[in-house]
Amino acid sequence: MSNTGTSTGIRVAVAGDIAEGEAIKVPAEQTGHGDAIAVFHDEGAYYALDDTCTHGQASLSEGWIEGGEVECPLHSARFCLKTGEVQCMPATVGARAHRVAVRDGEIWLHPGEEPTV
Numbered sequence: 104m105s106n107t108g109t110s111t112g113i114r115v116a117v118a119g120d121i122a123e124g125e126a127i128k129v130p131a132e133q134t135g136h137g138d139a140i141a142v143f144h145d146e147g148a149y150y151a152l153d154d155t156c157t158h159g160q161a162s163l164s165e166g167w168i169e170g171g172e173v174e175c176p177l178h179s180a181r182f183c184l185k186t187g188e189v190q191c192m193p194a195t196v197g198a199r200a201h202r203v204a205v206r207d208g209e210i211w212l213h214p215g216e217e218p219t220v
């Protein structure tokens with residue numbers, strides 16, 4: 104892994120490292136963003152949200168990923184993977200979404216940038 108700055112993002116994985124329906128947690132020290140960021144693989148695409156659930160101290164990278172959403176492992180609030188928008192209680196605040204790009208088979212995270220999907 105390497106951090107080449109915000110203009111090109113952070114290379115967090117290569118395609119195949121994150122299985123379909125799985126996620127990785129990029130630690131806050133690496134994101135430079137104040138929170139860890141979860142990078143998800145769902146239906147052939149990659150998405151990123153702040154890792155800490157907006158409802159409590161749970162890691163969304165450990166949640167259940169399906170149908171474009173992630174379900175929090177603690178109380179089952181769901182968030183849209185594309186936008187971070189909250190889909191159901193008990194969370195009431197959306198998760199911040201970040202841009203992910205796949206370039207030459209590598210997965211790049213752009214912390215703080217709006218997703219383009």
Ligand code: FES
Binds near residue numbers: 160179180
């Ligand atoms: S901590 Fe995620 S729904 Fe409660």
